[in-house]
Amino acid sequence: MRLVDLIRKKRDGQELSAEEVEFIVRGYTAGELPDYQISSWLMAVLLKGMTRAETAALTQAMLHSGEVLEWSGLPQKKVDKHSTGGVGDKTSLILAPIVAAGGLVVPMISGRGLGHTGGTLDKLESIPGFNVNLSADEMRKVLAACGACMIGQTASIVPADKKLYALRDVTGTVESPALICASIMSKKLAEGIDALVLDVKVGSGAFMKEEATAAHLAKLMVETGEQMGKKVVALLTDMSQPLGRAVGNALEVIECIDALRGGGPEDFFKLTLELSAWMFYLGERTKTVQEGRELATTLIANGLAYRTFSEMVRLQGGDERVLENIGLLPTARNKVDVNSPGSGYVSQMDCEKIGVASLVLGGGRSTKEDVIDPAVGVMVHKKIGDKVAVGEPLCTLYYNNNQQVEEANALIRSSYTINAAPLLKSRSLIHRIIERAGAGTNS
Amino acid sequence: MRLVDLIRKKRDGQELSAEEVEFIVRGYTAGELPDYQISSWLMAVLLKGMTRAETAALTQAMLHSGEVLEWSGLPQKKVDKHSTGGVGDKTSLILAPIVAAGGLVVPMISGRGLGHTGGTLDKLESIPGFNVNLSADEMRKVLAACGACMIGQTASIVPADKKLYALRDVTGTVESPALICASIMSKKLAEGIDALVLDVKVGSGAFMKEEATAAHLAKLMVETGEQMGKKVVALLTDMSQPLGRAVGNALEVIECIDALRGGGPEDFFKLTLELSAWMFYLGERTKTVQEGRELATTLIANGLAYRTFSEMVRLQGGDERVLENIGLLPTARNKVDVNSPGSGYVSQMDCEKIGVASLVLGGGRSTKEDVIDPAVGVMVHKKIGDKVAVGEPLCTLYYNNNQQVEEANALIRSSYTINAAPLLKSRSLIHRIIERAGAGTNS
Numbered sequence: 001m002r003l004v005d006l007i008r009k010k011r012d013g014q015e016l017s018a019e020e021v022e023f024i025v026r027g028y029t030a031g032e033l034p035d036y037q038i039s040s041w042l043m044a045v046l047l048k049g050m051t052r053a054e055t056a057a058l059t060q061a062m063l064h065s066g067e068v069l070e071w072s073g074l075p076q077k078k079v080d081k082h083s084t085g086g087v088g089d090k091t092s093l094i095l096a097p098i099v100a101a102g103g104l105v106v107p108m109i110s111g112r113g114l115g116h117t118g119g120t121l122d123k124l125e126s127i128p129g130f131n132v133n134l135s136a137d138e139m140r141k142v143l144a145a146c147g148a149c150m151i152g153q154t155a156s157i158v159p160a161d162k163k164l165y166a167l168r169d170v171t172g173t174v175e176s177p178a179l180i181c182a183s184i185m186s187k188k189l190a191e192g193i194d195a196l197v198l199d200v201k202v203g204s205g206a207f208m209k210e211e212a213t214a215a216h217l218a219k220l221m222v223e224t225g226e227q228m229g230k231k232v233v234a235l236l237t238d239m240s241q242p243l244g245r246a247v248g249n250a251l252e253v254i255e256c257i258d259a260l261r262g263g264g265p266e267d268f269f270k271l272t273l274e275l276s277a278w279m280f281y282l283g284e285r286t287k288t289v290q291e292g293r294e295l296a297t298t299l300i301a302n303g304l305a306y307r308t309f310s311e312m313v314r315l316q317g318g319d320e321r322v323l324e325n326i327g328l329l330p331t332a333r334n335k336v337d338v339n340s341p342g343s344g345y346v347s348q349m350d351c352e353k354i355g356v357a358s359l360v361l362g363g364g365r366s367t368k369e370d371v372i373d374p375a376v377g378v379m380v381h382k383k384i385g386d387k388v389a390v391g392e393p394l395c396t397l398y399y400n401n402n403q404q405v406e407e408a409n410a411l412i413r414s415s416y417t418i419n420a421a422p423l424l425k426s427r428s429l430i431h432r433i434i435e436r437a438g439a440g441t442n443s
Numbered sequence: 444m445r446l447v448d449l450i451r452k453k454r455d456g457q458e459l460s461a462e463e464v465e466f467i468v469r470g471y472t473a474g475e476l477p478d479y480q481i482s483s484w485l486m487a488v489l490l491k492g493m494t495r496a497e498t499a500a501l502t503q504a505m506l507h508s509g510e511v512l513e514w515s516g517l518p519q520k521k522v523d524k525h526s527t528g529g530v531g532d533k534t535s536l537i538l539a540p541i542v543a544a545g546g547l548v549v550p551m552i553s554g555r556g557l558g559h560t561g562g563t564l565d566k567l568e569s570i571p572g573f574n575v576n577l578s579a580d581e582m583r584k585v586l587a588a589c590g591a592c593m594i595g596q597t598a599s600i601v602p603a604d605k606k607l608y609a610l611r612d613v614t615g616t617v618e619s620p621a622l623i624c625a626s627i628m629s630k631k632l633a634e635g636i637d638a639l640v641l642d643v644k645v646g647s648g649a650f651m652k653e654e655a656t657a658a659h660l661a662k663l664m665v666e667t668g669e670q671m672g673k674k675v676v677a678l679l680t681d682m683s684q685p686l687g688r689a690v691g692n693a694l695e696v697i698e699c700i701d702a703l704r705g706g707g708p709e710d711f712f713k714l715t716l717e718l719s720a721w722m723f724y725l726g727e728r729t730k731t732v733q734e735g736r737e738l739a740t741t742l743i744a745n746g747l748a749y750r751t752f753s754e755m756v757r758l759q760g761g762d763e764r765v766l767e768n769i770g771l772l773p774t775a776r777n778k779v780d781v782n783s784p785g786s787g788y789v790s791q792m793d794c795e796k797i798g799v800a801s802l803v804l805g806g807g808r809s810t811k812e813d814v815i816d817p818a819v820g821v822m823v824h825k826k827i828g829d830k831v832a833v834g835e836p837l838c839t840l841y842y843n844n845n846q847q848v849e850e851a852n853a854l855i856r857s858s859y860t861i862n863a864a865p866l867l868k869s870r871s872l873i874h875r876i877i878e879r880a881g882a883g884t885n886s
Binding site: 004007008011034035036037038039040041042043044046047048167169170171172173 | 477615
């Protein structure tokens with residue numbers, strides 16, 4: 001088998017066999033195939049697409065390029081959730097303890113924030129002492145004790161993705177549904193899970209601004225998961241405004257603690273219930289999604305989810321006292337309100353700008369090497385549909401460095417569109433649920 | 444300017460500016476841009492195409508990546524011909540002396556054979572002592588003395604093409620009309636010529652089997668040349684069977700010597716007249732193409748072309764006595780006929796197989812490192828439309844190594860299709876003449 005022939009085959013729109021896809025992934029991971037051929041192949045894949053069989057073969061080959069975790073000592077079903085990334089999307093932190101408190105195991109491997117979106121690992125690390133770099137054995141112990149564990153990528157899991165992603169990043173080949181699907185699904189399935197709930201974000205704060213693009217990727221991931229024998233559902237959810245009110249690492253942890261106590265913003269709470277309900281349902285903990293919602297509600301109300309989170313924090317080396325005393329979390333030295341320049345109703349938000357404002361304050365990364373400031377961020381007071389008077393705060397900025405405030409302030413102000421007339425129709429949080437490829441239920 | 448942004452721009456079907464194209468070519472030639480980004484860009488170019496302006500900018504940038512020859516001491520118009528490659532296509536060897544004998548200058552830089560097609564340099568080197576590795580100064584002296592000089596690529600001419608072609612070869616990005624056009628045109632225009640005649644081969648022995656593909660490339664090259672201020676014409680010519688009868692290096696030189704004496708196969712002679720006529724016309728030596736035909740005919744009849752060839756051979760270190768004594772050329776030790784398995788009329792030939800048969804006998808290269816045997820090859824006795832009786836020779840193989848004969852024999856036999864009925868319509872040698880992009884005259 002010669003790589004140049006496979007490149008030509010894909011270039012000419014033909015389907016590669018599973019063996020051919022595996023030859024490419026295996027050879028590239030082993031360092032036997034050069035970057036310059038792989039990048040040409042990646043561009044051909046991006047422009048010519050992949051069939052569903054090819055996408056599944058790619059996912060499979062990437063999954064088996066490294067270690068696949070296995071939890072033979074843990075009899076419970078293993079489930080996880082993956083979000084395609086958004087602004088203020090802190091659901092993982094609360095979902096994992098809810099679902100674990102309900103009796104399932106959540107062996108979650110998360111990522112860091114890049115660009116305007118936050119990352120679960122950065123949020124967790126704002127808890128003093130919290131260690132996301134656990135070995136598989138250490139993770140097993142945490143899972144056995146509390147059912148949930150949240151760690152970062154390791155070198156041994158899906159090494160093909162690390163090499164391929166680094167190459168895609170510099171060769172204009174990131175934006176391929178097949179490549180995105182294989183990257184996400186291989187990493188998630190390497191967790192050794194039985195079921196996966198996908199939260200595919202769509203809107204001005206998501207990577208996919210268009211519903212059709214997001215739905216296409218969602219279907220592809222659901223079908224790829226099914227072809228690999230896993231239960232997968234995708235929820236297309238709204239990212240036209242931040243989820244909840246907190247954007248920024250420690251600020252988001254505080255919002256999660258509130259929510260675990262039954263408080264917190266309504267949209268965040270609602271999405272958390274939906275996602276955990278699907279995790280319970282796919283993990284066969286409940287017979288219906290509705291039962292899953294009820295179970296999640298109970299686990300918050302009776303404090304079990306809260307205690308599971310506290311336990312997970314402690315087991316991962318974090319200071320669990322932050323749950324009772326948020327003053328132990330990093331706190332910004334200064335805060336300032338961003339006031340509304342006009343009166344009326346918020347008709348839309350450029351949500352990405354809210355994320356960039358937090359990044360500008362030091363809460364995110366422009367490059368992988370940037371060090372983040374866990375204390376800073378944005379609290380969002382006015383969201384779409386809200387009435388606002390001139391001079392009333394739209395957001396509050398939490399910051400440590402005066403020089404960044406002006407830019408963040410301008411970003412926040414320009415992110416809001418305020419109209420005289422109220423919105424006639426409220427925005428739905430969950431756009432669609434995709435249970436099987438080709439099928440989509442309006443929610 | 445970042446290369447990844449230019450890759451994305453091309454990937455998304457947008458047009459690159461001349462500055463952007465030059466950034467890529469200059470940076471890659473200088474070793475400042477990595478192979479893995481360039482190969483991704485090349486695949487995007489292949490799949491998304493280039494506009495005519497981009498193709499001209501690419502040609503221009505490649506042309507100026509190295510030395511452009513100039514002939515300030517030679518007042519005559521400089522003209523050349525380029526063929527896209529075929530089987531038995533030895534016209535360069537006879538055209539250069541004819542056109543030089545007519546008073547124009549032909550500073551020809553040629554290539555070697557690869558795959559099933561022969562190369563002008565290999566044919567010339569079958570003449571003992573012939574040196575194709577001349578410096579620009581040495582070339583100038585030969586041109587001043589006899590008007591024609593035929594050399595090989597040097598490291599200083601279009602270095603961008605050497606790097607790009609080597610990368611295209613292994614990344615499935617050879618077959619792009621824009622890239623092929625820029626590669627050919629930059630190398631030809633680096634000869635410092637005023638006018639160029641393109642012989643674009645089409646048919647079973649050409650790289651382009653389809654007329655539409657060949658016509659597209661031809662138009663692109665004509666327009667690119669015009670945009671660069673050069674007179675360019677393209678002749679789409681037939682390669683559904685070998686040109687002339689000789690296929691193989693020394694065998695083809697012998698056929699050229701015959702033709703320079705007014706002999707040789709009719710199709711070869713006719714094409715030679717047409718191409719030289721266009722060279723005379725574009726080089727402003729004659730007022731019409733018809734006058735060019737007449738001039739070429741005269742220069743063969745009066746022996747001036749023959750003497751110019753002899754002089755060029757001598758000036759380039761070759762043994763010019765081969766013209767009078769072809770026994771001084773390398774001669775194969777053995778020959779064997781390939782006899783017809785049936786009776787009837789030759790209805791078609793898989794011409795590429797004839798080229799591969801010569802290659803198999805040692806007359807060509809499978810890889811750039813192969814050493815060729817100048818003596819071996821194929822003499823073709825039966826061509827399309829010819830009547831043939833069972834057992835009558837289709838071709839004669841000239842060989843030095845017994846082990847290769849059987850494969851070559853099988854290739855020759857399988858290349859012929861023999862039907863009971865004669866062909867109703869003879870095949871035209873010159874399909875179309877493309878003088879300006881968009882315009883095409885049936886010939």
